[in-house]
Amino acid sequence: QVTLKESGPVLVKPTETLTLTCTVSGFSLSNTRMGVSWIRQPPGKALEWLAHIFSNDEESYSTSLKSRLTISKDTSKGQVVLTMTTVDPVDTATYFCARIDSTMAYFDYWGQGTLVTVSS
Amino acid sequence: DIQMTQSPSSLSASVGDRVTITCRASQSISTYLNWYQQKPGKAPKLLIYVASNLQSGVPSRFSGSGSGTDFTLTISSLQPEDFATYYCQQSYRTPYTFGQGTKLEIK
Numbered sequence: 001q002v003t004l005k006e007s008g009p010v011l012v013k014p015t016e017t018l019t020l021t022c023t024v025s026g027f028s029l030s031n032t033r034m035g036v037s038w039i040r041q042p043p044g045k046a047l048e049w050l051a052h053i054f055s056n057d058e059e060s061y062s063t064s065l066k067s068r069l070t071i072s073k074d075t076s077k078g079q080v081v082l083t084m085t086t087v088d089p090v091d092t093a094t095y096f097c098a099r100i101d102s103t104m105a106y107f108d109y110w111g112q113g114t115l116v117t118v119s120s
Numbered sequence: 121d122i123q124m125t126q127s128p129s130s131l132s133a134s135v136g137d138r139v140t141i142t143c144r145a146s147q148s149i150s151t152y153l154n155w156y157q158q159k160p161g162k163a164p165k166l167l168i169y170v171a172s173n174l175q176s177g178v179p180s181r182f183s184g185s186g187s188g189t190d191f192t193l194t195i196s197s198l199q200p201e202d203f204a205t206y207y208c209q210q211s212y213r214t215p216y217t218f219g220q221g222t223k224l225e226i227k
Contacts (some may be wrong), residue, residue, distance in 0.1 A: 037216075045208055047156075047164065049216040060214040063121055096163055104170050105211030106154040110163035 002026035004019075004036070004097050004111035011117050018084040018118075022097030022111060029075040030055050035109060036080040037100045038071065040093040052100050053080060087118045122146050122210050126219035132227040137198045141222045143191045152212035153191045155184055158221075159204045167206075168193065171207035198224075 008020035022036055027071045029036070035054035041047050051061045051071040061069050072082040080097060098107035123146035133139050143153065151171035156164035166175045168184035171191060181196040181203040195202055203226050 046220045047158075047209075047218040049209075049218065052214075052216075062215050063144075098163075101169075104152065105216060106166060106169040106176065106209070107156075107164070108166050110165070113163055 002099065002109045004065065004099060004109060006095060006097050006111045006114040008095070008114055010115065011119065012087050013120050014118055015086055016086055018081045018087050018091070018116060020084075020095055020097075020114065020116070022082070024078045024080070024081040024097075024099070027099065029073050029078060033102050034054070035100045035102055037098050038080075038082045039096045039098055039107070041096070041113075042090075042093040045093075050095075051082060052055070054102055057090070089118045092116065092118045121215055122149065122213060122217050124208055124210055124217050124219040126206075126208055126222050128222060130219065130223040130225065132225050133198055134227045135198050135200055139195045139198055139224065140180050141193045141206055141208075141224075142185075143193070143219050145189045145191075145210055145212075148188045149210045149212035152210055153186065154162075154209045154211060155182075155193045156207045156209065157202075157204045158207065164207060200226075 003025050005023050012018050022089040037052040050054050051119040053071045068085045073080045096113045097111045099109040125144045127142045153171045155168040158160045158164040172184045206222045
């Protein structure tokens with residue numbers, strides 16, 4: 001059974017760094033056929049892809065957020081970490097991690113999401 | 121970045137209706153197009169991948185078609201559980217991008 005679960009702070013102050021962790025089970029981060037992506041959704045708005053990482057450590061980032069994002073993984077722990085620097089209230093959103101097919105890049109399993117609010 | 125535009129943004133329909141949602145890409149994406157369903161407070165759920173492939177466990181009333189820049193998601197006979205928001209997503213090139221969503225409401 002494939003599961004993904006996001007964890008991290010509920011509230012972050014502007015200019016701080018946000019660190020989110022996605023813990024996966026039911027598949028391995030060393031599997032070459034899949035990877036993990038982060039996707040966010042501001043309240044009442046559309047989905048926005050942020051980043052992905054694959055088993056070979058290939059990374060890719062959103063054009064607009066590239067300078068502020070870092071994605072990494074710990075295969076032995078089954079965890080993928082997303083770091084976002086210098087957060088702003090516009091970064092308030094539900095953050096999802098999802099499994100991504102490495103060939104066709106669709107997201108077949110999703111975590112439940114975690115709501116992060118940026119406010120002083 | 122490749123822009124994805126869905127139409128309509130919202131749609132009212134009745135149980136049993138046939139519904140079609142359109143997604144247009146700003147450039148050709150071959151068949152690298154996926155569809156998701158999202159219900160309030162829940163994570164999106166993959167319905168269709170690579171334009172026309174039905175994800176395991178998804179009812180056969182859902183179908184997808186298209187290639188190049190124009191794609192459609194069709195629900196052949198709406199069921200009460202189908203009222204949700206639907207998103208398309210291109211996976212042709214990073215950064216992957218989603219449409220703005222189509223909210224399907226009960227008439």
